[in-house]
Amino acid sequence: MLLGVRHHGPGSARGVRAVLEAERPAAVLIEGPAEADALVELAADPGMRPPVALLAHALDDPGRAAFWPMAEFSPEWVALRWALERGAAVRFFDLPAAHTLAADPTWDDGENEGEEGAVGDGARIDPVAELAGVAGYEDAERWWEDVVELRGDGDPAAPFRALAEAMGALREAYGHGGHPRDLVREAYMRLRLREARKEFGDSVAVVCGAWHVPALTLRTTVAADRALLKGLPKVRTGATWVPWTHRRLARRSGYGAGIDAPGWYAHLFTAPDRPVERWTTRVAGLLRAEDHPVSPAHVVEAVRLAETLAALRGRPRPGLDETTDAVRAVLCEGSDAPLALVRDRLVVGDVLGEVPEGAPAVPLQRDLTRRQRSLRLKPEAEERELALDLRKGTDGDRSRLLHRLRLLGVHWGEPAPGRTGTGTFRETWRLRWEPELHVRVAEAGVWGTTVEAAATARAEGRALAATTLGDITALAEDCLLAGLADALPAVMRALADRAALDTDVVHLARALPALARALRYGDVRGTDTAALGEVAAGLAERICVGLPPACAGLDADAAAPLRERIEEVHRALGLLPDAEGTRERWTGVLHRLATHDRVPGLLRGRAARLLLDEGRIPDDGAALLMGRALSPGARPPDAAAWIDGFAGTASGGGLLLVHDERLRGLVDAWLASVPAEAFTDVLPLLRRTFAAYEPGVRRALGELAARGPGAGGPGASTPGVPGFAPAPDRERADAVLPLLHLVLDTEAPA
Known part of the structure; x- marks a missing residue:
């Protein structure tokens, strides 16, 4: 048989x-x-x-x-x-x-x-499509539904005899099909x-x-x-x-071959009686749960329409096409947006099967299953978000498990972009379990029998094989995130060796931010990061020594990526604990960059802005630097690059120009003085700088420029800048500090 x-x-x-x-x-x-x-x-x-x-x-x-x-x-x-x-x-x-x-x-x-064959020249055939074509159908799926899926009761063996005879004819014509x-x-x-x-x-x-x-x-x-x-x-x-x-x-x-509608096929198998009525009811329930207005009358009308369409198309019963057309017309009111939801949730679906505990598995898979149950992290086919508070024990363990799996190449969870705060106590993950992850777990089983042991061995192996300083610093960060204290000594030895040999200041600058983030994570996760702090301090010292010479004489293309490195180092030094002396040296580096004539205008402008934001130069000091950069003797392209570095959108320069009339006046005067023959050259850079501001900032700058210098409004504390005093009132600004300490749960300084 x-x-x-x-x-x-x-x-x-x-x-x-x-x-x-x-x-x-x-x-x-x-x-x-x-x-x-x-x-x-x-x-x-x-x-x-x-x-x-x-x-x-x-x-x-x-x-x-x-x-x-x-x-x-x-x-x-x-x-x-x-x-x-x-x-x-x-x-x-x-x-x-x-x-x-x-x-x-x-x-x-x-x-x-069993779904496809091929002819001798390598072209593949679909046996079902061949049979459908002989029967006069253009759509093989529709033919199969009419002949097999939607057929009525009768001799159950008849379709098998007919298919065997048809396939025999196809095999006589095509042989083994080239396989x-x-x-x-x-x-x-x-x-x-x-x-x-x-x-x-x-x-x-x-x-x-x-x-x-x-x-x-x-x-x-x-x-x-x-x-x-x-x-x-x-x-x-x-x-x-x-x-x-x-x-x-x-x-x-x-x-x-894959099937287009597994959810629909599952419904046909489990609901052979009145399948259209039951399906349409399920669709109505889904749409109602998503706040779409669907009533029982809609369901009745959709069923009638599906049956009518089947009769008009000469089909024995309504298939998926007729049912979908009826759902779109009646339940979705002709809109494809809710219909896409129906296709995703019901026609395909995210049903995830289960296997018993006694199924054979590699030891690593068994340990992972045990950890999933103890942490109440059930694998699910549908993507979901998981928000973690790292100060809580269970959430911290969940975070470590997910980071360890990522280190092993098992990407069950991915950090949600823009939602995970660096150096904070919160993380947000997007979880989705795919069947192929079982293969990834089996592959990772060569590293150990438990998730922690395998991740530790994998980290040590990556540390030995790493060829760049950036790879090792990223690995050190991963180890801290994953709580792999046993892997840190090997990673730190590799990091120290690579850092001692690497003389490229750009490589050092690229590596430091990852170390700084890792040190901050250690504060939350309770990981000992003393050795990591020593390496980070050494990198910072070498950056302070090597960065000024590296910035001299660069062209515009080389200056742009280096600006990003400078910004990253500046933020990283703010995260390093007990680095007051290093931060002072870094301030000296920024002063040298801001005042050195051989440094490109983009980097000089960015260094001046960082100094201003940190309060390391007075307001008139920023005006002095801007005045030098925009002096008549400065080349217009270099002056435009200085403005981009100082007031570009990445640095929030638009608001600075709105609030500081002196700086705005300097930019305005420089723009008015640019010769006509040079203005065409600097216009693209200026447009890139100013066009990226928020619409409200551009509007405010336009209004201030239209008023002209000194055209202040009523109640203005200084001419031309309505509502702003000549200098910030520090006493009034400090009044918000007690509330901030209360919100952030930090201690106010004595």
Whole structure:
């Protein structure tokens, strides 16, 4: 009894179940790797909930892996569960994964699992599309739905006989389709089928892709089949069950081509009576939960419209196309926005299967599962945000686990951009579990049997292999985030060695911010960072010595990235604890940059602005530096670059010009003095500087320029700048400090 199916087809699954119930075979052979025989009993465990997949991987190279997914509506899963419930023998009879994983990747593309074939010249064919074309259908999926998925009750074996005959004709026309692997697989299948018939007689049912059925009926000899298998490469292989998702079923992997609507197929399988009414009700519930106005009358009207469309299109019952068209027209009022939600949540869906605890797994996977349960971090297929407060014990442990997994290459969680505050006690993660992460965990198992031990060993290995200072400083930061205290000594030795040999001040400047962030994280996470502080202080000293010569004589292209390095170092020094002496030296470096004529205008302007923001130069000192930069003897392009560095949008310079009339007057006077022949050259840079300001800042600057110098408004404390005093009132500004200390939970200085 050969039951040729389409993988993940609910119609095929119902037919398989009906035939098995009617025939009651003593043994069932299922297309799948032979190693899965040892995992059959787990399918009957109450903890097993599809969709799941058989995972086979090479023990010496876990990255070489293959999946065989099964959903609740997969014929293979239905046959497997039927055999276990009825006490029939069940075996997987496809070529062992030990051979498949060892084969040359160019031997076959691995996608011809009953859904596709090929002709001799390498062009691939879709057998279902070929049959649909013969029947006069342009859409193969619609033909399959009409013939199999939406068919009424009748002889359950009839579709299998018809498919076997059709596939026989296709195999006569196209042969093996240019896929030599099919010939080898089918030879192995025939050998296993002979063994089963020898043991159980004719009471054997075979569930496999319909494309293979004609090959299983060929009259060949045992010797001929064994000759095809002779000399196949082989690797040591492990196999287990892993959770799968509906979303992954919609991609090309494992059994055949991906299906477009796994959620819809699951619905057809679990709700064979009145499927359209039940589906439309589910859609209405989803839309109502998202605050869309949907009433019972909408549901009734949508069902009627779907049935009418099916009748007009000559279909036996409404399919997904008719139901979707009715939902769009009635429930979504013609809008594609809510329909996209329906497609994502219901037509595809984020259902994640489960496997029992007894399923084989590498030790690292078992430790990860234990940690997930103890921290109440359940893997989910749907993306969700996780906000952590690192001052709380459980949240701190969750953060360390996620950072350790990222270090191992298991990207279950990704830090949410813009939501994780550097050096603070809060983190925000986006979590989504993908089935492929089981392979990544298996690969990471070579580093250790627990997540902490594996992450520690991986960090030490990366420290030895790192070739740049930036790589090691980033690794040190990762170790602190992950709480890997045992890995820090090796990382710190590598960091100290690399820092001592690296003489490029740009490399040093790029490495320092990561160390400063790591030191701040240590304050929150309770990690000893004394050795890290020593290295950071040494880097800061070397930067202070080497940066001024490195900035001299640069052109505009080289000055732009160096400005970013200067800003990063400035912020990093503000994070370093007990670095008052280093910060004083850094102030001297900024003074040298701001006043050195050979330093590009972009860097001189940026250094002057940093000094002004830190209160290291008085207001008239900034005006003096600006006056020198914008003097008549300065080249216009260099003066424009100075303005970009001093008042560019990245430094909040627009507000500074709004509030400081003297600086604004200097810029205004310089602009008016630029010769006409030079103005065209500096205009692009000026537009880049001023056009990036916020609209409100540009409007305020325009109004002030229109009033002209000294045109102050009523109540102004100084001419031309309404509402602003000649200098900041420090006493009034300090009045807010007690409230800030209360909000930030810090101690006010004595």
